[in-house]
Amino acid sequence: MKTRSFPGRLAAVASWLLLACAPLAPAAEKRELTDTQGRKIQAEVQELTPEGVLKVRVAGKAFDIPLEQLVVEDREWAKGWEEDRQAAAEGQEYGKVLFEDDFSKEGFGERWGHYKSGSTVKDGVLQGFSPDPSDHAAVDNVKIEGQQDMEVSVRFRFMGEKGRQLDVWLDDWGFKGSHAGHICRVSVGRNHVSMTDAKEGSFRKDIYEKKKAGGELDKETLKSLEGKSAKFDLRIKPDEWHTLTVRTTGDEVTALVDGKKIG
Secondary structure, three states: OOOOOOOOEEEEEEEEEEEEEOOOOOOOEEEEEEEOOOOEEEEEEEEEOOOOEEEEEEOOEEEEEEHHHEOHHHHHHHHHHHHHHHHHHHHOOOOEEEEEEOOOOOOOOOOEEEEOOOOEEEOOEEEEEEOOOOOOOOEEEEOOOOOOOEEEEEEEEOOOOOOOEEEEEEEOOOOOOEHHHEEEEEEEEOOEEEEEEOOOOOOEHHHHHHHHOOOOOOHHHHHHOOOOEEEEEOOOOOOOOEEEEEEEEOOEEEEEEOOEEOO
16 A cells, blocks of 8 residues: 655645634524415425425425415515525625634644644744654644534645645544545645545545555446546645635535635
8 A cells, every 4th residue: 555755844824714604594484374265274484485385394294385375465474584584694694703713822722633733823824734754744623513504714825845735624523434524625736726525535435445455446436436526727826825715505615716716
């Protein structure tokens, strides 16, 4: 088995890090609904679709009710409720700050964790450094409660010739289906940005273990890996500050560098 070595490499420096999430959508609302025949039900209203279908739950079971089947009062209420729900969701996108650090204090704060890292915090920046010798790039991480829709933003620059790459990993350490709970990665190098589906891609538990043991992947597995990563050309000027933003929405990941969407 071949292993990689990371001899005393300074990857990048960062001047601030921000983690934010999208607040949960407004809770479903319980309401008595009346249809045009006068029949009444106690329903938990979930959503009004653009097609005019009211999605509800009654006694734990899901139902779709065409809006025209309800009395006028309930129709008007449903339209207003959905408008309020959408306005609240749009106005609060990534509005809740989960963690932030401007590195204004010497040394790492207590929420930081590390793995095979020689990184330091000094003079207002985090200097990412892999010690010599090491078979793994430096990892400096922050644990938060599980989120689905969230944003990670970091201001960084590559220093000198040794500064080559910055990776942002989103992991679920309770997930056992991938190596180290890896879910996805966005990587910025001097000439590229890459995005990787680690959960179902090359870090999926069975695939990772087979590669680690030196085994070859069969055609079916190789086929399954198609489309699980993407690489885009982008010139990153060294010794200049840039901002990497990673956003997740459901199963989708979006990357931006200096405000420009990648891909």
